[in-house]
Amino acid sequence: MTGTDTEVHSVKQRFGIIGNAPLLNHAVRVAMQVAPTDMSVLITGESGSGKESFSKIIHHLSHRKHGPLTAINCGSIPEGTIDSELFGHEKGSFTGAHEARKGYFEVTNGGTIFLDEIGEMPLSTQARLLRVLEYGEFIKVGASKVMKTDVRVVAATNVNLLDKVNAGRFREDLYYRLNSVPIFVPPLRERGKDIELLFRKFAADFAEKYKVKPITLTDEAKKIILEYRFPGNIRQLKNLVEQISVLTTDQKEIDAATLQHYIPRASTLPALVKDHGTDISERDILYKVLFDLKKDVTDVKKLVLEIFADPAQASQLIKNNTHLFEGLQESKANHEQPVVLINPTVKPVAEEAEEVQDISHEAEDDTLSIQKKEKELIVRALTKNKNKRKYAARDLGISERTLYRKIKEYNLEK
Numbered sequence: 001m002t003g004t005d006t007e008v009h010s011v012k013q014r015f016g017i018i019g020n021a022p023l024l025n026h027a028v029r030v031a032m033q034v035a036p037t038d039m040s041v042l043i044t045g046e047s048g049s050g051k052e053s054f055s056k057i058i059h060h061l062s063h064r065k066h067g068p069l070t071a072i073n074c075g076s077i078p079e080g081t082i083d084s085e086l087f088g089h090e091k092g093s094f095t096g097a098h099e100a101r102k103g104y105f106e107v108t109n110g111g112t113i114f115l116d117e118i119g120e121m122p123l124s125t126q127a128r129l130l131r132v133l134e135y136g137e138f139i140k141v142g143a144s145k146v147m148k149t150d151v152r153v154v155a156a157t158n159v160n161l162l163d164k165v166n167a168g169r170f171r172e173d174l175y176y177r178l179n180s181v182p183i184f185v186p187p188l189r190e191r192g193k194d195i196e197l198l199f200r201k202f203a204a205d206f207a208e209k210y211k212v213k214p215i216t217l218t219d220e221a222k223k224i225i226l227e228y229r230f231p232g233n234i235r236q237l238k239n240l241v242e243q244i245s246v247l248t249t250d251q252k253e254i255d256a257a258t259l260q261h262y263i264p265r266a267s268t269l270p271a272l273v274k275d276h277g278t279d280i281s282e283r284d285i286l287y288k289v290l291f292d293l294k295k296d297v298t299d300v301k302k303l304v305l306e307i308f309a310d311p312a313q314a315s316q317l318i319k320n321n322t323h324l325f326e327g328l329q330e331s332k333a334n335h336e337q338p339v340v341l342i343n344p345t346v347k348p349v350a351e352e353a354e355e356v357q358d359i360s361h362e363a364e365d366d367t368l369s370i371q372k373k374e375k376e377l378i379v380r381a382l383t384k385n386k387n388k389r390k391y392a393a394r395d396l397g398i399s400e401r402t403l404y405r406k407i408k409e410y411n412l413e414k
Helices: 005-014 022-034 051-060 082-087 123-135 161-166 172-178 194-210 219-227 233-247 256-262 282-309 311-320 323-335 350-355 360-384 389-396 400-409
Strands: 041-044 069-073 112-116 137-139 146-148 152-157 181-184
Touching (some): 051 069, 082 123, 123 172, 161 172, 360 389, 360 400, 389 400
Parallel strands (some): 041 152
């Protein structure tokens, strides 16, 4: 297949792939082009991003489509039995082997084997797999006879196999043999508006399943869900929609406040960026997180000083700064740990009051340092990516919408 836009759209409909993100379309196009061959394929992508769907495209668009497609999760099979599962065994070859058994490479002859989590495969099994890929032959556990098989291997991983190669936990020759054609499945956070499309699809599916009205999102809720990073990808989004569909019986238009109850609070932290040899590193983003935390601590110190200075106004001061205690109250609810708040009715003794230092000037300095650091990171990201905001936002670990707002705020438009 040539992989035209019309053909890509048709394949996505056939295999239930929803979305129009450029990276997703590219992955589908590569799968279509490699399908008619017998080349090995390595599919990479985060857990829950939908890698198995691409193995189905490759198999069903190939000349092996009438043969079996066997999916195997290498990480779920114990190391002591994986050789038997894949290549079979003879009767009496090990304790418990009461009869001979055919392995997947034998029963899938003429078809396709999808090896998910290939990075978890033991080194001894990797050697056996390499022999299958190079010569089309294997030996059952406990046997001496060489058997032939005609199987195409499609592998998938959510880890960096080159790191495992360098650590001596994955065979280098097997890596390059599997990686004849690489396919990268993008994480959900890099697919933009696809998140809304998937949300509507899942909402309709669960409405039909549970006989309820489909849920929808307000404009503010849409902004939140588009900026959320979804570490669990499509699987997490699907679970999120199912929870909301079942539990929100009183409202079907989900607003921002309701949505926040279902999204983990940890997601509001800026995502750390891997260092790919550029000037922008994980350390820079971590510094910003620490600066933000220090500013919150400084604000609390300043409030404590004001309460000590004028206990009579303590209640009003706390009321005006309730945002400083929201995180503490949520921590108490989430972790069931006691949170000790300041009791404004207790007047500090003179000795304690004298020990309190005036640190009100620190708030201004910290704010300036945060803004300067943030502006510096944005400028470096834009410079590195030649002012292409899409890629700069990806390096910074923020959404394009947030980047546009920051550019305007710091007057960085050119």
